[in-house]
Amino acid sequence: xxxxxxxxxxxxxxxxxxxxxxxxxxxxxxxxxxxxxxxxxxxxxxxxxxxxxxxxxxxxxxxxxxxxxxxxxxxxxxxxxxxxxxxxxxxxxxxxxxxxxxxxxxxxxxxxxxxxxxxxxxxxxxxxxxxxxxxxxxxxxxxxxxxxxxxxxxxxxxxxxxxxxxxxxxxxxxxxxxxxxxxxxxxxxxxxxxxxxxxxxxxxxxxxxxxxxxxxxxxxxxxxxxxxxxxxxxxxxxxxxxxxxxxxxxxxxxxxxxxxxxxxxxxxxxxxxxxxxxxxxxxxxxxxxxxxxxxxxxxxxxxxxxxxxxxxxxxxxxxxxxxxxxxxxxxxxxxxxxxxxxxxxxxxxxxxxxxxxxxxxxxxxxxxxxxxxxxxxxxxxxxxxxxxxxxxxxxxxxxxxxxxxx
Numbered sequence: 001x002x003x004x005x006x007x008x009x010x011x012x013x014x015x016x017x018x019x020x021x022x023x024x025x026x027x028x029x030x031x032x033x034x035x036x037x038x039x040x041x042x043x044x045x046x047x048x049x050x051x052x053x054x055x056x057x058x059x060x061x062x063x064x065x066x067x068x069x070x071x072x073x074x075x076x077x078x079x080x081x082x083x084x085x086x087x088x089x090x091x092x093x094x095x096x097x098x099x100x101x102x103x104x105x106x107x108x109x110x111x112x113x114x115x116x117x118x119x120x121x122x123x124x125x126x127x128x129x130x131x132x133x134x135x136x137x138x139x140x141x142x143x144x145x146x147x148x149x150x151x152x153x154x155x156x157x158x159x160x161x162x163x164x165x166x167x168x169x170x171x172x173x174x175x176x177x178x179x180x181x182x183x184x185x186x187x188x189x190x191x192x193x194x195x196x197x198x199x200x201x202x203x204x205x206x207x208x209x210x211x212x213x214x215x216x217x218x219x220x221x222x223x224x225x226x227x228x229x230x231x232x233x234x235x236x237x238x239x240x241x242x243x244x245x246x247x248x249x250x251x252x253x254x255x256x257x258x259x260x261x262x263x264x265x266x267x268x269x270x271x272x273x274x275x276x277x278x279x280x281x282x283x284x285x286x287x288x289x290x291x292x293x294x295x296x297x298x299x300x301x302x303x304x305x306x307x308x309x310x311x312x313x314x315x316x317x318x319x320x321x322x323x324x325x326x327x328x329x330x331x332x333x334x335x336x337x338x339x340x341x342x343x344x345x346x347x348x349x350x351x352x353x354x355x356x357x358x359x360x361x362x363x364x365x366x367x368x369x370x371x372x373x374x375x376x377x378x379x380x381x382x383x384x385x386x387x388x389x390x391x392x393x394x395x396x397x398x399x400x401x402x403x404x405x406x
Contacts (some may be wrong), residue, residue, distance in 0.1 A: 035049055135369065251279050373397045
């Protein structure tokens, strides 16, 4: 638009045209009125400048400005005022609509504002469902829900909802929003038994893992590490390895008995010893695999990271201990410096053309979605995964520091 330039007092004729919009140039119809009444242009010429603004081709509009200034002056406007008005029209070319278009969107804005104020849960739920296929669009609405005090509940196979739904003043995430799951059917007749649930619902490993990460299987009252063990048949694999050990021990005993009866120095003795050694190696391999599998069950399962992987956000408040109010909410469109707090999830170090250290950083800013940043050599610092305060300009990291706690 006109960059919020107040044009009041430049000319009485102009004041009458702009009084309805508080003396700011807003509508294309105002431009045509200015061209006819203050520059003496014909209706056809004035409509030409309106069309130029509508096409959003700034170069075409710029070519008309010198003539417009000249005609303003020749029709009684002071040179300084003429240049100021022409500058406002020039700026108007970047974003301006006709009045009918603006009224339509104004009506929609009024209606949606009413719904948001009076039916906040239903309204936000509709917005989430309208953007369910695009995580980058959903996350800002999730953050808005949190700001409004609307609780977001995790997806749940016992509920079976594919889309976001209102639930007792909160909003429950739909199963189809989970990354890797577009449309699934759920048979929850075996309540409380995860093994039977997987037996009835023939999901592949990818879908099972996505459901676990999202917390959609927490209704079975077992940890996500245990869910993973069941889903990936880890306990069955452990039992299989134990069976292999029992078989190997039996073969060792048999070969040792045969070896005791054999004459030393013969080829048969050498073969038996090799067979016994191979069985011991097989046992060691199975024991190592069992330990790996058992450790995977006992290991601390990073629930927050799992949720971020498949939902784009987490139900765990990583910023609970930090004073988030001291930081700005990151806006990637701004090139000015912003002091933000963020969760760095990966750092890839490299060298620039001059051999200096630099890094590519993936991070999730507070109340935002995953962003990729670059830290050039002139601002390089050693960082690792975790919560940090960062000074950024656009996607460039200028500085990294300790995030301030409450």
